[in-house]
Amino acid sequence: MNKFEKLIYTSLAILVGLLIYTVSGIPNTTENHTSVKASSSKTGQSSFWAAEHSPVIGNSNARVTLVEFIDPACEACRAMYPYIKQILSEYPNDVKLVIRYVDFHKESEQAIRILEAARQQGYFNEVLEVLMAYQPAWAPHGKQGIDPWTLFEGSKLAIEKAKTDAQSTEISQIIQLDKQDFKASGSQKTPSFFVNGKPLTLMHPDPLLEMIKKELAPSQTQ
Template identity: 50%
Template structure:
């Protein structure tokens, strides 16, 4: 069963708004400027702020932020956005530039931790492409290239995704050799299990410093992030 939501679009995507699907997650199997991008792991001290809300809910803190998760933005940022993300999801594609703009407003205060929820044709392979870009220090360029090309590959025609990644600088031969790394499989499965434990039903799903975004929408996400930033400034 699918839910439909109105997803605001930026001028970058060339439209004011469009209707995109938020698809059910059924458990199948880093200012974002170049100087502040960290495509490493979410093992920083800033993780404590992200998980404080979970402790209040009686959930283990590691369920939200794992050491293997990609993080974009300052590693020690006091405000952490956790996104359960499917690279083949149209709504995820639409929201990415919006989140990037929000982070640009708070260049030293906000970071994004990516958790995977692959549930569409090509999603799992796209995740593996992104993970293969990490050791090449190309996570964000490849992420943005793959998302930009999403309409050509989200039906499972993955050569378009590979072409986009190559255009972003990915060494495809090295990436393909690492594609089925057991660690990537294990991490993806962990993300799926954590999403289920947290009650994630669709993508994108956001948590800000452990607080879930209850009412889906860009204004609501902006308000939640702003509230957390202002609270940390006091």
Template identity: 45%
Template structure:
């Protein structure tokens, strides 16, 4: 056996070990998250969490998201497609996960919008124009506020609501819950209380479709 064959064989073995280790780690994280939900189901859905879709829908998809997260922005149209596909069967529960610099302020914009029944248009606008304001290392939150104002948010009223105690309480609770559930990345999804790992767009669609079919 020549040296090149030995090297290739060694590399393949290392990749197999790495792949097996990554799979095992994902399984461990999924089991830990499921156990945390079992121990404290309230940590997954709080009474004051934003909900998109019918509150009594039989299928619940919880998303821990960060308004500044590029992957969350990429998944947002998929979530919207699922809502249109399952308008009565699916509800989306959103949990704030302010991992990026400035994301806590973006959450305050969203909560101010929720007080004015403008949550969805402001959420859509912040995601659509995310590259304009969620600049890594130098987020432009003034621009984020202007983007929200452009879709109908009353900025004067919103600024007075910005530091509302209820908003601070929601932020603090969501951070505590994501830590308890072991959420380390965004977006993180739980479907009917079960964590979904190693997701892509098609896998999320398939998982939700399967959950809806089980309720039929």
């Protein structure tokens, strides 16, 4: 077992110990969109649920599009993370997750750049898993944290290339576009969720799951 795999298994163990119940892994089906385009609809309103540049986890033809505005350093985002994994695991063909970024915390931008650089190498899901598991270490809020790059030393991720890619103008554009769409969506905090464009008003796994089930109900497909 290499170091990268050990980190994944260790991160899962940490999450299991901290959260209410065991969850299964995110399907490794992230789409790697490389073009960055303004995500505006024909009406001029922001279509933040369909940004072409965003990471997409799950079946691209899923009936439900779950958009999450996530700050990688946000503790509430980390708390919701295993529930989102559980939903994706239970509805692998019917729900896809679109990730949009928000960098409220000082450590967030670097984490976003790491995620996007890892996506270029095909390791988005694995890196997201590790960053969430070890968030208290690299984003301790008010304390000095570790350099998040050190989490991936000895892994399959080509770190030096990723560090170069992480500084690209394209990733800067992604961060800026996501900020604009976050503001246009009316959201004020992270995480913020939208189910087929409808906002989750109560931040809790139960109402989120109910929204998804409602969208999957037979009456919604007629």
